[in-house]
Structures are given as C-alpha cells and as structure tokens.
Amino acid sequence: MKTEIPYKIYLSENEMPTHYYNVRADMKKKPAPLLNPGTLKPMTAEELGGVFCSDLVAQELDDTTAYIAIPDEIRSFYKMYRPSPLVRAYELEKRLQTPAHIYYKFEGNNTSGSHKLNSAIAQAYYAKKQGLRGVTTETGAGQWGTALSMACAYLNLDCRVYMVKVSYEQKPFRREVMRTYGATVTPSPSMTTEVGRRILQEHPNTTGSLGCAISEAVEDALSRDGYRYVLGSVLSQVLLHQSVIGQEAKTAMDKYGIVPDIIIGCAGGGSNLGGLIAPFMGAQLRGENRYHFIAVEPASCPSLTRGRYAYDFCDTGNVCPMAKMYTLGSGFIPSANHAGGLRYHGMSPILSELYDQGLIEARAVEQTSVFEAAEYFARVEGILPAPESSHAIRVAIDEALKCKETGEEKNILFGLTGTGYFDLIAYQNYNDGTMTDYIPTDQELEASFATLPKVDR
Amino acid sequence: MKTEIPYKIYLSENEMPTHYYNVRADMKKKPAPLLNPGTLKPMTAEELGGVFCSDLVAQELDDTTAYIAIPDEIRSFYKMYRPSPLVRAYELEKRLQTPAHIYYKFEGNNTSGSHKLNSAIAQAYYAKKQGLRGVTTETGAGQWGTALSMACAYLNLDCRVYMVKVSYEQKPFRREVMRTYGATVTPSPSMTTEVGRRILQEHPNTTGSLGCAISEAVEDALSRDGYRYVLGSVLSQVLLHQSVIGQEAKTAMDKYGIVPDIIIGCAGGGSNLGGLIAPFMGAQLRGENRYHFIAVEPASCPSLTRGRYAYDFCDTGNVCPMAKMYTLGSGFIPSANHAGGLRYHGMSPILSELYDQGLIEARAVEQTSVFEAAEYFARVEGILPAPESSHAIRVAIDEALKCKETGEEKNILFGLTGTGYFDLIAYQNYNDGTMTDYIPTDQELEASFATLPKVDR
Numbered sequence: 001m002k003t004e005i006p007y008k009i010y011l012s013e014n015e016m017p018t019h020y021y022n023v024r025a026d027m028k029k030k031p032a033p034l035l036n037p038g039t040l041k042p043m044t045a046e047e048l049g050g051v052f053c054s055d056l057v058a059q060e061l062d063d064t065t066a067y068i069a070i071p072d073e074i075r076s077f078y079k080m081y082r083p084s085p086l087v088r089a090y091e092l093e094k095r096l097q098t099p100a101h102i103y104y105k106f107e108g109n110n111t112s113g114s115h116k117l118n119s120a121i122a123q124a125y126y127a128k129k130q131g132l133r134g135v136t137t138e139t140g141a142g143q144w145g146t147a148l149s150m151a152c153a154y155l156n157l158d159c160r161v162y163m164v165k166v167s168y169e170q171k172p173f174r175r176e177v178m179r180t181y182g183a184t185v186t187p188s189p190s191m192t193t194e195v196g197r198r199i200l201q202e203h204p205n206t207t208g209s210l211g212c213a214i215s216e217a218v219e220d221a222l223s224r225d226g227y228r229y230v231l232g233s234v235l236s237q238v239l240l241h242q243s244v245i246g247q248e249a250k251t252a253m254d255k256y257g258i259v260p261d262i263i264i265g266c267a268g269g270g271s272n273l274g275g276l277i278a279p280f281m282g283a284q285l286r287g288e289n290r291y292h293f294i295a296v297e298p299a300s301c302p303s304l305t306r307g308r309y310a311y312d313f314c315d316t317g318n319v320c321p322m323a324k325m326y327t328l329g330s331g332f333i334p335s336a337n338h339a340g341g342l343r344y345h346g347m348s349p350i351l352s353e354l355y356d357q358g359l360i361e362a363r364a365v366e367q368t369s370v371f372e373a374a375e376y377f378a379r380v381e382g383i384l385p386a387p388e389s390s391h392a393i394r395v396a397i398d399e400a401l402k403c404k405e406t407g408e409e410k411n412i413l414f415g416l417t418g419t420g421y422f423d424l425i426a427y428q429n430y431n432d433g434t435m436t437d438y439i440p441t442d443q444e445l446e447a448s449f450a451t452l453p454k455v456d457r
Numbered sequence: 458m459k460t461e462i463p464y465k466i467y468l469s470e471n472e473m474p475t476h477y478y479n480v481r482a483d484m485k486k487k488p489a490p491l492l493n494p495g496t497l498k499p500m501t502a503e504e505l506g507g508v509f510c511s512d513l514v515a516q517e518l519d520d521t522t523a524y525i526a527i528p529d530e531i532r533s534f535y536k537m538y539r540p541s542p543l544v545r546a547y548e549l550e551k552r553l554q555t556p557a558h559i560y561y562k563f564e565g566n567n568t569s570g571s572h573k574l575n576s577a578i579a580q581a582y583y584a585k586k587q588g589l590r591g592v593t594t595e596t597g598a599g600q601w602g603t604a605l606s607m608a609c610a611y612l613n614l615d616c617r618v619y620m621v622k623v624s625y626e627q628k629p630f631r632r633e634v635m636r637t638y639g640a641t642v643t644p645s646p647s648m649t650t651e652v653g654r655r656i657l658q659e660h661p662n663t664t665g666s667l668g669c670a671i672s673e674a675v676e677d678a679l680s681r682d683g684y685r686y687v688l689g690s691v692l693s694q695v696l697l698h699q700s701v702i703g704q705e706a707k708t709a710m711d712k713y714g715i716v717p718d719i720i721i722g723c724a725g726g727g728s729n730l731g732g733l734i735a736p737f738m739g740a741q742l743r744g745e746n747r748y749h750f751i752a753v754e755p756a757s758c759p760s761l762t763r764g765r766y767a768y769d770f771c772d773t774g775n776v777c778p779m780a781k782m783y784t785l786g787s788g789f790i791p792s793a794n795h796a797g798g799l800r801y802h803g804m805s806p807i808l809s810e811l812y813d814q815g816l817i818e819a820r821a822v823e824q825t826s827v828f829e830a831a832e833y834f835a836r837v838e839g840i841l842p843a844p845e846s847s848h849a850i851r852v853a854i855d856e857a858l859k860c861k862e863t864g865e866e867k868n869i870l871f872g873l874t875g876t877g878y879f880d881l882i883a884y885q886n887y888n889d890g891t892m893t894d895y896i897p898t899d900q901e902l903e904a905s906f907a908t909l910p911k912v913d914r
C-alpha cells in the first residue's frame with residue numbers, strides 16, 4: 001500500500017542537515033578559480049581575506065571537502081524558521097489536470113521572504129566569530145539586504161546595505177524592514193564612495209545596478225576597521241550554505257520514496273538553484289541517479305542561454321576578483337522594465353561549470369508569461385510568489401502540461417524561493433495590463449560582451 | 458526524563474481539527490441574541506438569511522451544539538497553509554532572562570498574512586454551496602479583505618471589498634494583492650452606495666471607518682442578485698471558525714504535556730482572541746482547568762476597558778442587526794494616529810459576555826510601547842509582527858518580565874495573528890520617532906456613548 005503524501009512534508013528539527021554539502025567535492029572538473037584582476041593569478045586566501053571573513057574564504061576555496069559542519073549557533077537560528085516545508089501542489093495538479101506530481105520547496109515563510117536568510121546567518125555568524133564590528137553588502141530586489149539585516153540584528157553586528165537605486169525608490173517598504181532590523185540603507189550609486197561618485201559623474205541619471213552596488217559595498221568595507229564585505233549569491237560559499245534547501249528536500253522525498261524526475265529553479269546569481277540541486281547533482285555525479293535539471297532565467301537577462309563562458313568582473317567598478325562564469329559582460333544593464341531580481345550579468349561559477357558540462361538545461365522565459373503563471377499559482381495554491389520564484393513556476397507548469405499530453409506521471413520538484421509581498425508594483429503593472437517584455441538584441445549583447453576583460457585562461 | 462520541546466511544534470495533517478468548537482455550548486449564561494433594529498426582537502433565521510448565507514445563519518444562531526463538522530473542502534484548503542506552528546520562543550526567553558516559557562501560535566504564514574483566512578474560506582465555501590454568485594465585505598487594515606479574496610479566487614466566487622479609505626490610500630499594496638486574487642476593491646465611503654453618499658455629504662473629508670464600510674458592503678449585497686454579505690470578525694460564526702487556532706494550539710500543547718497558565722490575544726472585533734481561547738475556555742467552563750485569559754486592546758480604541766456593555770449598532774449606517782457587546786458607541790471614530798487594525802467600536806458578543814462574567818482580564822496598551830515590543834520581537838525571533846499581534850507581544854513580554862521578578866516558571870501562550878509586511882508606514886513612523894500615542898478623553902467617550910441606541914433589555 002502506498003503511503004499517502006501530505007500536503008506539506010515537514011521534517012522534524014533533528015532531521016535537519018547537520019552539515020553543508022559542497023557539490024564541488026563530487027565534481028571531477030572543478031569550477032575555475034577566482035582570479036586577481038591585477039595579476040590574473042588565482043586569488044589566495046590572504047588576498048581574499050582582505051575583503052571576506054576568513055572562515056568564508058576557507059569555504060570559498062575548498063573544492064574537495066564534501067561535508068562541512070554547520071555550527072550550533074547557526075542551527076539554532078535555522079530552527080526559528082526551518083525546516084521549510086516541501087509542499088505537494090495537489091490543487092495545482094488538479095486544476096492543470098496533469099498526471100504529473102508537482103512538489104515545491106517553499107523558502108518564503110520567513111520575514112526576509114526568501115531563501116537568502118540561509119546564507120545571511122552563516123555569513124554574519126562567521127563575521128561575528130572573527131570579532132568583526134560589521135559587514136557591508138549590496139541588495140537588488142531587497143531580499144538579500146533584508147535577510148542580512150535580520151541576521152545582523154540577531155547577532156548584534158552592524159549592517160550597511162547599498163541598495164540599487166531603482167529598488168530603493170520602488171520598494172521603500174523593503175528599506176523600512178531593513179531599518180527596523182537596525183541596518184543603514186544607502187541608495188546606490190551614492191556619493192559616499194569613490195566608485196559611486198565616478199559612476200554618477202559618468203551616468204548622472206543611472207538608476208543603479210547590482211554590479212555597481214557591489215563595488216560600493218566593497219569599497220565601504222575596505223575603508224572601515226573591523227568590517228568585511230558579504231555577498232548573497234554567485235560565490236561558492238553561498239551555494240554551500242544554500243545546500244540546506246536541497247538536503248531538506250531530498251530527505252523529505254526519500255522519506256516518502258519519491259524520486260524527482262525534473263528539478264527546476266530560477267537562476268539569477270544561482271544561490272537558490274545551486275542550493276536546491278546540490279545533493280541531487282552530487283548523487284548524479286557519483287553515478288547514483290539521474291535527474292533533469294532546469295535553470296530558468298529571464299529572457300531580459302539571459303546569462304546562461306545567451307551569455308559567454310569566460311572570465312569576467314563580478315562588479316561594475318571592477319574591484320572584485322574575476323570569476324569564470326556564464327556572463328553577459330559586467331557592462332550589461334538589464335532593461336528597466338524588468339521586475340524583481342535575477343538581474344545579475346553573471347552566474348555562479350559552480351552552476352556555470354555544470355551547465356558547460358551539459359548537466360543542466362537552461363531556459364529563458366518572458367516576464368508576462370512569468371506573471372501569468374504567478375497569478376495562476378497564487379489563486380490555486382494560495383501563495384503569492386516572488387517574481388523570481390515565478391520563473392520556476394512557469395516552467396514547472398509547462399512541464400506538467402507536457403505530462404498531460406504524454407500521460408507521463410513525472411515527479412516535478414521546483415524551488416519556490418520566496419513571496420511577492422514587496423513586489424506589488426510589478427503585480428500592479430501586470431493587473432493593469434501595462435507590463436511589457438523585453439529581449440535584448442544581439443547587437444546589445446555584443447556591446448556588453450565588449451566589456452569582457454581579455455583573460456587567456 | 459522530560460521530552461525536549463522543539464522550536465516549532467507542527468501537528469500532522471491528520472491531527473488537525475475535524476470540527477469547529479462552539480464555546481457557547483459550554484456557557485451557562487449565553488451571549489445575548491442579535492436584535493432586529495426595527496422591532497427590537499431577536500433576529501430570526503429568515504431575517505438574517507436576507508443578508509447572510511443560510512448555513513452561516515444556522516451557525517450564528519446555534520448556541521448549543523458544541524462541535525460542528527468542518528466540510529472536507531474546507532479542510533483541503535486548510536491543508537495548504539495549516540496546521541500553523543506552535544512556536545516556543547526560546548530566543549525571546551533567553552534575551553528576557555525569564556524563567557517563563559513563552560509559546561506563540563503563529564497564524565501569519567499565509568498570503569493573507571493573518572488568521573483571517575480560517576474564516577474566509579469557511580464563509581466563501583458556504584456561499585458557494587448555496588449557489589451564490591458572490592459576496593461583499595468591508596476591510597480595515599486589509600487582512601480580512603485579502604483573506605476573502607484568496608478564498609473567493611480558490612472557489613471562483615465574485616468578491617467585492619469596501620476598504621476603509623485611509624487604508625486604501627496608505628496600503629495600495631494590500632489593494633493590489635486583492636486585485637491579483639480577482640477582487641473588486643472600492644474605497645469607503647464611496648459614491649456607489651446610498652449610505653456612502655449620505656456619509657460623504659455629512660462628512661466630506663472623512664477617511665472612513667470600519668462601521669461605515671460595513672454599511673456600504675451590506676447595502677451592496679442587498680442590491681444584487683445572488684450576493685450575500687460576509688464579515689471577518691465580531692460575529693459568533695467567525696469565532697466558531699477561528700476555533701481551529703485554539704484547538705491546534707491545545708492539541709500541540711497536550712502532546713507535550715504543557716498547560717498554559719496565561720493565554721494572551723489581541724482584541725479588535727475578537728476573532729483571533731475568541732478562536733485562540735475557545736477550547737481552553739471550554740475546559741474551564743466545564744471545570745476541567747483554570748487559565749488566566751488576557752485580552753489586549755489599543756488604548757486608543759478601548760472597548761473592553763472603557764466601553765459599556767449594551768446593545769449597539771454594529772455599523773455606522775445602522776443597517777445591521779444590533780448586538781449586545783462592550784462598545785464605545787457606533788459613532789466612535791478612532792484617532793487617525795492609530796496604526797493597524799483593532800479599530801472597531803464594539804466587540805464580539807461572546808467575548809463581551811465572558812468578560813462581563815469576569816472570566817477574561819482586559820488590558821489597554823499604547824501604540825509606541827506596542828511597536829517597541831514589536832521591534833524587539835522582530836530582532837530576536839526573526840518575525841516582523843503585525844501591529845495588531847504586537848499588542849499581545851507587549852503583554853506577553855510584560856508577563857514574562859513579571860515572572861523574572863517572582864521567579865515563577867509560568868507557561869505563557871499568546872496568539873501571533875499575523876505579519877506586518879503591509880504595515881511599514883507605521884514601522885517607518887516608529888523608526889523615525891514620529892509615532893504618537895492617543896488616549897480618548899472621558900468627554901470624547903461620553904460623546905460617542907451618546908450614539909448608543911436606547912434598548913431596554
């Protein structure tokens with residue numbers, strides 16, 4: 001007799017992961033190392049230690065240790081909002097009349113509204129452990145900044161956030177959440193940093209970009225005693241922390257004997273997708289199983305589907321290490337009509353390498369079709385999803401409809417990374433019928449590829 | 458050996474309540490009946506059926522059946538977001554250095570952001586079952602309107618919401634969530650109803666009130682074929698549905714052998730407090746146990762602590778039945794500086810009667826002290842609470858600090874009804890130091906008491 005699967009599978013607290021899982025340990029061909037933009041040599045721990053906390057540097061550079069223990073203090077914090085539920089989307093299946101079984105790992109049930117908190121608390125913890133006074137960071141849509149503010153408030157660390165100006169203006173309430181958690185929030189580009197002033201001089205009317213806010217946050221950290229810079233995505237340490245998503249999902253599915261056929265996640269910098277797929281990809285790399293992994297990105301910022309696999313700057317101001325990744329060039333500025341996150345020009349080096357090895361499929365989707373899926377999902381499953389997460393919903397629905405045609409009873413797992421409570425201007429545009437799509441032309445991409453540095457590696 | 462209590466106690470889906478619990482069945486002295494404002498006689502089922510769905514009328518009038526089965530369709534919907542967690546506030550206890558054990562039942566993990574969804578789906582279900590085309594309602598802070606929109610979208614019912622104008626303007630994003638769920642949202646008072654036009658003529662600059670929005674919603678329902686009016690609080694049917702909160706909390710506590718000494722909830726119309734305490738109050742009324750119940754209300758709208766226990770109109774336009782309740786008079790308009798909900802001039806007749814019998818303590822708290830507690834809680838426990846819920850947090854902290862003085866290891870349970878993601882203007886005022894308190898003078902209350910009808914019962 002088959003066990004009945006509940007609407008929501010919650011693990012008990014003692015089933016939560018005790019270690020972060022480092023997928024690089026199971027990769028035969030590893031992601032390329034970060035490079036010093038001056039010497040074009042791999043960044044050393046010492047060099048990275050000027051910008052990042054030392055424990056995080058060690059995690060960033062470690063591509064051989066598969067399991068890294070999660071400190072008790074971080075696990076205590078996780079217990080306040082984790083384990084997150086693995087949800088069986090019974091209602092969605094019913095409405096779609098699909099034979100597919102749809103599951104989603106829901107990371108939105110915390111005040112940061114997303115999975116970002118998983119890495120924020122880890123990064124803040126290591127900063128505190130090192131005796132630092134504070135950290136700086138950038139935030140685009142605002143989820144990462146909120147998450148870091150929460151983690152810093154909990155640990156009594158100072159938190160300085162550079163928020164992409166267009167988000168700062170469109171999302172005053174995100175800013176207010178961060179302030180409630182005691183953070184200092186500055187719209188970027190700002191006059192408080194040299195790189196900010198330079199960018200403002202060149203582009204006085206710019207509404208900012210993630211790459212530019214990163215440059216400002218790094219400069220701010222370097223200019224203060226006892227501060228380091230932290231980043232919410234892209235870096236391998238972030239994917240490491242986010243592996244709690246995939247580990248919990250896999251444990252929950254294993255308990256009920258469910259094997260996902262398709263695993264879908266949205267991909268901006270890659271933190272959610274990398275974390276969700278990590279243990280499954282590990283199993284595949286070890287030859288234990290095979291899965292169909294799909295990365296979903298916005299057609300307006302198509303780093304995987306139309307980018308180049310090359311060394312590039314991680315930020316606009318070129319103050320960060322260079323990373324080998326799928327990228328549109330650090331000069332790429334996503335169209336202003338693009339709502340929500342997933343605006344980063346590059347992609348996690350881990351995911352880039354896995355994609356280059358043909359282990360992940362990538363799809364680009366347009367935002368009106370994403371919001372159509374979001375609204376459909378909201379009405380059926382009750383949860384108002386973040387625009388980012390809705391990219392994964394779009395493809396999950398598409399795959400479920402394919403199963404309806406073929407009659408296949410596939411298990412589809414997707415990452416529902418967050419809620420859309422701070423994205424209602426975008427929903428309003430969709431409701432009003434004023435939302436538009438944008439696909440960059442080949443010429444535009446050629447122009448931004450021209451900003452790629454010449455690195456012969 | 459004592460079982461260790463996890464951070465969050467989740468019931469399994471088959472431990473969720475199968476019946477609503479009707480506390481009136483265990484009350485020897487029942488709440489007074491609703492009266493027809495014309496005849497001053499108890500409202501009959503037929504009279505009520507013109508305004509409300511028939512199954513809900515039956516529930517409203519039934520004060521003897523203790524357990525009413527929850528239909529499967531409603532239980533399926535509940536499974537999408539329930540059971541809600543009973544959380545042990547370990548971190549809060551640690552920071553307060555209190556020997557008290559603090560628990561909260563968290564109802565905010567759904568897109569409506571509050572417990573309101575528990576009754577919204579029930580009311581929408583009965584409307585659908587009756588073959589109605591749609592429902593009308595009012596909303597103040599917006600939680601109820603959002604909840605009803607979600608329930609109606611799920612059941613494919615039309616939903617027409619009259620939103621208190623000040624909230625409509627201050628919370629455009631709440632409105633947008635409702636629109637995303639397909640609801641029509643009208644700021645109240647409006648020119649679309651007779652009562653709205655009358656109120657606007659008398660008070661052209663009014664920013665609206667809950668009592669006024671109720672009148673408009675009722676008139677709207679009466680003017681359309683296949684529509685009924687639904688209400689998110691005050692009515693006994695609503696407390697009945699909300700009993701799922703208390704039942705889940707009690708089951709979870711029973712499982713771990715925890716008996717709450719103090720049970721705290723915020724009280725506006727009484728839906729959350731009534732639902733949270735119902736099964737505990739039932740046990741006390743049956744002589745099985747004793748608890749210290751505390752209702753917390755805003756000092757700016759003090760219906761229990763300074764109101765009169767009398768028959769009053771439920772709405773400003775006097776189109777609804779009259780209820781015997783603790784009330785400030787239907788002419789009472791809460792101070793404009795008051796943030797969030799809990800603005801209703803009256804109180805649930807059930808809670809009013811229990812309070813009158815001395816079974817509940819009531820406390821009024823001022824809003825700056827409420828936001829101080831809210832911010833403290835957010836930073837320690839991670840969740841950004843709704844202003845309404847923060848009234849209960851304030852008193853839970855006060856009681857925990859008393860335990861610190863006396864050394865008592867009391868079990869404190871409070872209702873965390875919702876999240877504050879749509880209340881950030883209020884948080885901003887608090888962060889900016891511009892938030893003020895307001896306590897109505899005796900003269901002001903005398904003036905609003907003068908609006909009480911003369912009913913000799």
